Amino acid sequence: MLDADGAPLARAAYSPTSQIRARVWTFDAAQSVDAAFIARRIATATDARASMLDERHNAARLVHGESDGLPGVIADRYGDVIVVALTSAGAEFFRTDIVAALAALPGVRCVYERSDAEVRSLEGLPPRTGVAHGRLPHEVTMLEDALTYLVDPVGGQKTGFYLDQRDNRRLVRTLAAGRRVLNVFCYTGGFTLAALAGGASEVVSIDSSDEALAQARANVSRNAELDATRNTWIGADAFTELRQLRNAAASFDLIVLDPPKFAPTAAHAERASRAYKDINLLALKLLAPGGILVTFSCSGGVSAELFQKILAGAALDANACAQIVQRLTASADHPVALEFPEGEYLKGFVLRKR
Numbered sequence: 251m252l253d254a255d256g257a258p259l260a261r262a263a264y265s266p267t268s269q270i271r272a273r274v275w276t277f278d279a280a281q282s283v284d285a286a287f288i289a290r291r292i293a294t295a296t297d298a299r300a301s302m303l304d305e306r307h308n309a310a311r312l313v314h315g316e317s318d319g320l321p322g323v324i325a326d327r328y329g330d331v332i333v334v335a336l337t338s339a340g341a342e343f344f345r346t347d348i349v350a351a352l353a354a355l356p357g358v359r360c361v362y363e364r365s366d367a368e369v370r371s372l373e374g375l376p377p378r379t380g381v382a383h384g385r386l387p388h389e390v391t392m393l394e395d396a397l398t399y400l401v402d403p404v405g406g407q408k409t410g411f412y413l414d415q416r417d418n419r420r421l422v423r424t425l426a427a428g429r430r431v432l433n434v435f436c437y438t439g440g441f442t443l444a445a446l447a448g449g450a451s452e453v454v455s456i457d458s459s460d461e462a463l464a465q466a467r468a469n470v471s472r473n474a475e476l477d478a479t480r481n482t483w484i485g486a487d488a489f490t491e492l493r494q495l496r497n498a499a500a501s502f503d504l505i506v507l508d509p510p511k512f513a514p515t516a517a518h519a520e521r522a523s524r525a526y527k528d529i530n531l532l533a534l535k536l537l538a539p540g541g542i543l544v545t546f547s548c549s550g551g552v553s554a555e556l557f558q559k560i561l562a563g564a565a566l567d568a569n570a571c572a573q574i575v576q577r578l579t580a581s582a583d584h585p586v587a588l589e590f591p592e593g594e595y596l597k598g599f600v601l602r603k604r
């Protein structure tokens with residue numbers, strides 16, 4: 251890339267079919283982007299996560315794309331397996347070097363590729379999935395806060411697990427004691443296990459995916475210390491089920507709402523706003539006085555400011571008074587580079603109903 255005077259500005263990967271024509275890999279135009287560069291960037295990113303891995307945790311996002319100086323490269327570690335997703339033309343170009351650098355990390359048995367995200371088509375890239383290094387174990391498990399989760403890198407959503415909610419699952423664990431918990435959009439039961447481990451008196455979890463719920467059940471069984479008798483799974487559309495619970499005058503003390511991305515871009519913001527308002531309104535109605543709502547939006551097209559306004563509208567229409575007690579983001583292994591504020595996709599609020 252050249253500046254207005256024709257002097258080199260940065261080194262970027264060119265993607266002729268994408269709306270984002272060039273993604274900058276280094277602002278030092280004299281630096282060459284090669285295998286050694288890739289290995290250094292991956293080492294820097296991995297070192298920064300070292301303190302997040304210990305005997306209670308063996309999973310973390312090792313590489314978080316642009317924010318780690320590796321545009322379009324995602325690498326999630328689940329024990330001795332790394333799942334990599336390449337979503338930009340530049341990442342695709344350096345695929346062999348990226349896989350080699352990840353495979354060389356201590357204790358890595360397998361690098362599995364899940365380059366099948368929708369965004370790849372915008373870069374003119376076909377999907378690619380499969381083992382890129384080593385052998386995929388018959389069963390992949392990971393440890394988060396000393397809880398064991400099964401991860402399905404092959405058929406699971408994204409790379410298999412939503413690591414970005416790690417700190418927020420820990421928060422729910424600390425809030426759950428003695429509470430009746432409703433976990434909506436539960437996927438493989440991340441917040442469910444956290445709530446059970448935190449001593450919830452009852453947990454009801456909803457998801458529309460049968461595969462996710464089958465794995466969620468297996469996840470509870472895997473952790474013998476959890477009291478599965480306190481737990482109920484509901485396979486249903488969340489919008490319908492929340493209405494049914496409201497009609498049945500159900501009541502909960504702690505509700506988690508972690509829906510999928512309703513607005514991938516700002517163009518979808520209006521429709522998404524209605525969906526967010528709908529579920530939050532219903533959740534506020536289902537919440538007992540003094541109850542806590544932990545609510546998220548992972549939509550790039552909905553800012554934290556807009557999300558807060560949506561919540562205010564939901565509370566008004568639910569005839570509920572609520573206060574913000576905490577603001578939440580993705581965990582520290584999902585950093586946001588200051589020059590890349592678009593990277594801050596996950597925003598959450600802890601609300602208390604008065």
Ligand code: SAH
Binds near residue numbers: 441
């Ligand atoms: N909280 C989870 C991640 C949630 S991802 C965790 O910590 O791991 C969003 C989930 O919403 C997915 O599992 C998806 O299957 C589910 N989902 C999407 N649309 C839904 C709907 N209309 N009703 C219920 N679940 C839905």
